Amino acid sequence: MEKDKLKMEGNSPPLLKVDNLSKKYLIKKTLFKKEYFKAVDNVSFCIDYGEILGVVGESGSGKSTIGKLILKLIQKDSGKIIFKGKDIDNLSKSEEKKFRKDTSVVFQDPRTSLNPRLKVYQIVEEPLIIHKIEKNKRKDKVVKAVIDAGLDETFLNRFPSELSGGQRQRVAIARAIVLDPDLIIADEPTSALDVSVQLQIIKLLEKLKNEKNISLLFISHDLNVVGNISDRIIVLYRGKIMEKGKTSDILKSPKHPYTKILFESLPPDHPSHRKDLTAIPEIEREDIEGGCVFYHRCPVADEICRKEPEMKKFQNREVYCHFA
Numbered sequence: 618m619e620k621d622k623l624k625m626e627g628n629s630p631p632l633l634k635v636d637n638l639s640k641k642y643l644i645k646k647t648l649f650k651k652e653y654f655k656a657v658d659n660v661s662f663c664i665d666y667g668e669i670l671g672v673v674g675e676s677g678s679g680k681s682t683i684g685k686l687i688l689k690l691i692q693k694d695s696g697k698i699i700f701k702g703k704d705i706d707n708l709s710k711s712e713e714k715k716f717r718k719d720t721s722v723v724f725q726d727p728r729t730s731l732n733p734r735l736k737v738y739q740i741v742e743e744p745l746i747i748h749k750i751e752k753n754k755r756k757d758k759v760v761k762a763v764i765d766a767g768l769d770e771t772f773l774n775r776f777p778s779e780l781s782g783g784q785r786q787r788v789a790i791a792r793a794i795v796l797d798p799d800l801i802i803a804d805e806p807t808s809a810l811d812v813s814v815q816l817q818i819i820k821l822l823e824k825l826k827n828e829k830n831i832s833l834l835f836i837s838h839d840l841n842v843v844g845n846i847s848d849r850i851i852v853l854y855r856g857k858i859m860e861k862g863k864t865s866d867i868l869k870s871p872k873h874p875y876t877k878i879l880f881e882s883l884p885p886d887h888p889s890h891r892k893d894l895t896a897i898p899e900i901e902r903e904d905i906e907g908g909c910v911f912y913h914r915c916p917v918a919d920e921i922c923r924k925e926p927e928m929k930k931f932q933n934r935e936v937y938c939h940f941a
């Protein structure tokens with residue numbers, strides 16, 4: 618398994634390549650008309666082996682939808698998702714099985730994502746049963762995953778209700794790593810936890826990345842968390858990428874007006890800081906057809922912004938703005 622991962626490193630293709638991904642949801646249907654909401658609009662990005670890509674954006678910006686599309690929990694409208702060099706739409710039965718094994722997910726709230734009727738052992742064992750791992754190999758794998766997630770064997774006999782929030786999230790992580798995946802979609806994995814516990818979970822995810830070479834799509838509305846954990850960041854607004862680049866570059870010099878508002882006033886190393894992403898006020902401007910999606914909240918928008926900007930490409934950075 619480790620060899621399999623290492624073989625793909627270096628100059629080989631990224632672990633995950635997402636090209637022009639789009640998804641709209643049907644929100645209203647009458648006899649004459651269907652109304653759709655564009656949740657993800659032409660989104661492209663890569664994740665390398667052993668890399669953490671942070672996805673940040675306000676509520677409703679399409680973060681979870683991207684995660685669900687990658688995991689094939691919902692159908693995309695258009696675009697391509699290439700995992701380990703293969704289009705996930707065209708997998709054979711055995712490739713599909715391997716894809717399911719190589720990808721896993723950790724959700725925000727471990728109270729609802731763990732089955733309350735199962736003990737920790739059964740919760741972590743379940744993916745092994747689904748993937749038909751022989752019974753005599755399962756116990757060792759469960760114990761190892763639980764220990765790797767920072768718990769010990771005494772937890773195996775407990776129910777989720779007998780655990781703290783942080784411990785429950787460790788169980789969710791143990792379950793996510795038990796099949797030795799290459800990619801974990803972590804959808805707000807720390808948002809339901811106390812600040813002190815958040816930091817422990819972040820450290821655990823970083824450790825898993827470093828020791829097991831697991832890649833993460835780390836979804837969060839918490840800029841501090843994303844800034845701390847991610848190698849690269851994409852900033853989403855209404856389903857579109859506003860800016861994409863290396864975390865250190867973006868923190869040093871954000872280029873998109875939205876990213877500037879988000880990250881410029883962020884005090885470094887201050888875990889208790891929270892910035893309300895929806896606090897950016899609307900600026901009174903006449904409605905436009907098409908144009909930049911950030912037009913009505915952008916402090917520097919001008920006539921040219923009535924036209925949709927292209928994604929401008931710089932070295933290690935892409936920015937959706939006429940003024941970048």
Ligand SMILES: Nc1ncnc2c1ncn2[C@@H]1O[C@H](COP(=O)(O)OP(=O)(O)OP(=O)(O)O)[C@@H](O)[C@H]1O
Nearest residue numbers: 642643644656675676677678679680681682683838
């Ligand atoms: N099944 C659905 N049907 C209709 N609209 C949906 C559906 N799922 C999501 N949406 C809408 O699509 C948009 C994007 O949703 P998504 O859950 O991806 O956002 P998000 O960035 O994860 O938000 P949050 O931070 O609140 O979790 C939202 O406006 C949401 O209301």
Ligand SMILES: [Mg+2]
Nearest residue numbers: 680681682804
């Ligand atoms: Mg979400």
